[in-house]
Amino acid sequence: MRADTDDVAFRLLLSLGELWDGLERADIDPTARGLHLTQEFLGGYTRYSAGPGSHRRLVVEWNESSRHLRVLRCLDWPGFEATISATVAAVRVEARAKGLIDVVDRAFLKACQEPLPARRTVLPLAMAEATASVVGAQHV
Numbered sequence: 444m445r446a447d448t449d450d451v452a453f454r455l456l457l458s459l460g461e462l463w464d465g466l467e468r469a470d471i472d473p474t475a476r477g478l479h480l481t482q483e484f485l486g487g488y489t490r491y492s493a494g495p496g497s498h499r500r501l502v503v504e505w506n507e508s509s510r511h512l513r514v515l516r517c518l519d520w521p522g523f524e525a526t527i528s529a530t531v532a533a534v535r536v537e538a539r540a541k542g543l544i545d546v547v548d549r550a551f552l553k554a555c556q557e558p559l560p561a562r563r564t565v566l567p568l569a570m571a572e573a574t575a576s577v578v579g580a581q582h583v
Contacts, residue, residue: 446503446514448561451554452524455531456480457505458554460491462534462547471537476529488513495526510561517565 447453459473460482466473473480479497483490487506494500502516520526531551538547 446501446512446517446565447563448510448512448558452527454554454558455527455551456493456501457491458550459527459530459534460489460493462550465546466534466538469538469541469543471534471541471543473530473534476526476533478526478530490515494520495522510559512561512563514563514565 456478459478460480463473463480463482477495478493479495480491480493482492485504487508488504488511489506490502490504492499492502499516500518500520502514504513504515505511535544535547535551538544
């Protein structure tokens with residue numbers, strides 16, 4: 444998994460984050476396929492924490508207006524793309540049944556378009572965690 448705006452699965456994760464509260468209010472359970480996501484609004488940035496179950500493997504801060512992504516944590520997440528794909532599919536099915544498919548599909552289509560240029564900052568702690576997980580996997 445890459446915490447990078449060039450990655451479609453990552454952009455779909457961000458779009459799920461933008462929809463998350465509305466999905467829950469509409470009685471659509473975005474956690475049904477194993478994705479857990481929280482968001483915090485921090486001034487101009489939104490912090491997204493995501494992972495399988497309650498274990499956060501990814502923590503990023505995204506500023507849409509400046510197109511700046513700060514990666515705070517990016518741990519190995521086996522099955523990341525499959526989890527995102529299954530979540531998007533489940534959300535679409537439920538949204539269609541509730542008459543909300545236009546809103547949901549608009550967000551997902553936007554995520555699938557070619558990304559605009561963005562700046563990315565990886566904090567040293569995220570780099571250290573990523574390196575440690577790779578080194579640990581090599582010694583197993």
